[in-house]
Amino acid sequence: MAPRPRYELVLEPGRAERHYWLDLWRYRELFYILAWRDISVRYKQTVIGVTWALIQPLLTMLVMTVIFARVAGLRSEGSAPYAVMVLAAMLPWQFFSSSLSSSSQSLVSNAQLISKVYFPRLIIPVSAVIASFVDLLISFVVLLVMLIWYQSWPDRRIVVLPLLMLLAFLAAMGPGLLITALNVKYRDFRHVIPFIVQFGLYVSPVGYSSAVIRDRFGDRIFTLYCLNPMVGIIDSFRWAILGGDSPIHLPALALSIVIVLILLMLGMWYFRRTEKTFADAI
């Protein structure tokens, strides 16, 4: 019998996966099913359920506003109310920090799956980020209510928002992939993440406007500050949401895109390189 042409797979040491992207496509439903699992498990046996996703940004916004506006006496960007300015930054920041923490833990917390069944491993950290992304969308409800409350309508810049969200997604993905893959072998990284997240809140313009940094420390320090990719992303979120006279720093955005892409490539490279040994090392 002549061999039929069909899906053929060769398993060899160190062989690059020929069907990698095809497999990823074949398992595409798993992205959303794993994300759905993470979300629905999170709110099982809770009374107020998804409302938790609203409470968290709301309370953080309140605290930040009180501390930075009332206690420290910082000013808002342009004419936007301080609370709205904080919230516009809270959304990308919270998305970034929660997806970074969940994606970097994702492989280890799904060790059972990894050692018992095959599917492209990339799905695990990506779906962790997707789950956080759903929270981001829910948090937008809070923003919407706030905007209506203060009657501050965004102008047409808002159409750029999906692109910025994509950028935030990729910004979380790169370090997430890198750290989750490292975490499989070196459990040290489990301790690194809470630190990055806590520290990051202060070195990103979440509770204050990035203009404050530029005004106080000058351009040179500000450029250094912009090496944190979240600076450009958060500034752009504000620019898109607050409308009016909120400024955008295009060089900062460009720098953050470059850094996001570098981290993403680094993360992908390390992940792909080590992914075949996950089952042995986990």
Add this chain to the structure above:
Amino acid sequence: MPTRSDGFPIISIENLGKRYTIRHATDRTPGSYRRLSEDVADAVRIPFRALASRLGGASVESARSGSRTTEEFWALRGVSFDVSEGEVLGIIGRNGAGKSTLLKILSRITEPSEGRVRVRGRVASLLEVGTGFHPELTGRENVYLNGAILGMTRAEINGKFAEIVSFAEVERFLDTPVKRYSSGMYVRLAFSVAAHLEPEMLVVDEVLAVGDAEFQKRCLGKMRNVARSEGRTVLFVSHNMQAIQSLCDRSVLLDQGRVVAEGPPRQVVDQYLARTSSHTGTRHWNEGEAPGDAAIRLKGIRVSSSRDGRPGIVASKDDCFVELEFIADTTNPGLCVGFDLANAEGTTVFRSYQTDSSPDRWPTLKRGDNRWRCTIPKGLLNAGTYSLNPRIGIHNVQWIVHLDDVLQFEVLLDHGDSPLWNALTESNRPGLIAPILAWEACADEGPRAAVARPR
């Protein structure tokens, strides 16, 4: 190599090997994860150690203490064989022989260290029942989750949902979190999802080891269905030799990571049993160690069958002989010599003494050496490992020998002459024993009819 003539290899394995590195720890607990600091410390220490050893002398010792040594371990090496399309291949071997590693490579969970596997078609692997089940999710949700993890699309699951649920018999609990399920329900649902996969190749590891006998039978039935009626290729690892013999077209025996036998399941299973069985079929005591007292002393005990086979393994279609050899210094008519037959769970299946029948049929008790034989008739015992526990005593007076687990032997169930009862449909019957009893239709004028007739 007996493969189906029309088959071309759907899986070909060439010189496959998998190496693991074992780290012998001197300064840390085994099995712990690597800390980055250790790798960093090594990076610093190793050149330093090289320097230290060059300087020579006592410093070498101190540098070495607290170090780790690594050792290579080949879980699999030089494994080659082909699997034809539609073939059911059984993989057997002791624990640690490399079976699971082989399946993990075939199902792409881990990468081989050397060699090559060509797989032509899609593989679904079932290394565990219920992989990815989440306790907080309901039965319904877990079906979708588990199905997707095993590679089914949502549309496929929708199409089979009713079938999956009814096979698992959990209709009423579909919206209950599976953490509230009984373990039986949990396993049934999990297996049911997996059983409804439709891959070109199915790789199954010891799935039959879970669940009760009833469930295991259903799993076997389903696997047989997949293999026989749907003509799919199945690779099957099991410790259940009956299942291997009844399901597989061919078997491969692995030992210490190498293929040591390959061929028809019956032959390979025989080899496996011969290699692994510690059952020798006999137990002898040296003088001085022999159990008993001055009146009677047990010398040996032996199990054999009416057909010469491997020692310690009895086919249930053959009579099984238990021989007790002892020295007697008494002719006490109250002396009872016998044994308990216990199954693998330790349950006594029955007890037998030479004095059970009418006295004229008892074997003669002589002073000096005696060798008595008890026949366990064919077509009685169920499959399994049994142990012989000799029992010798004076009736109603005292125990002289009361020992447990003196000798083990294995019974293979193949005693049915029935076309319906054969190894293919049943690897072991529910019940402690599996007797073949007489059945007949009652005549019209039987006792029941007589009673029922009005006076």
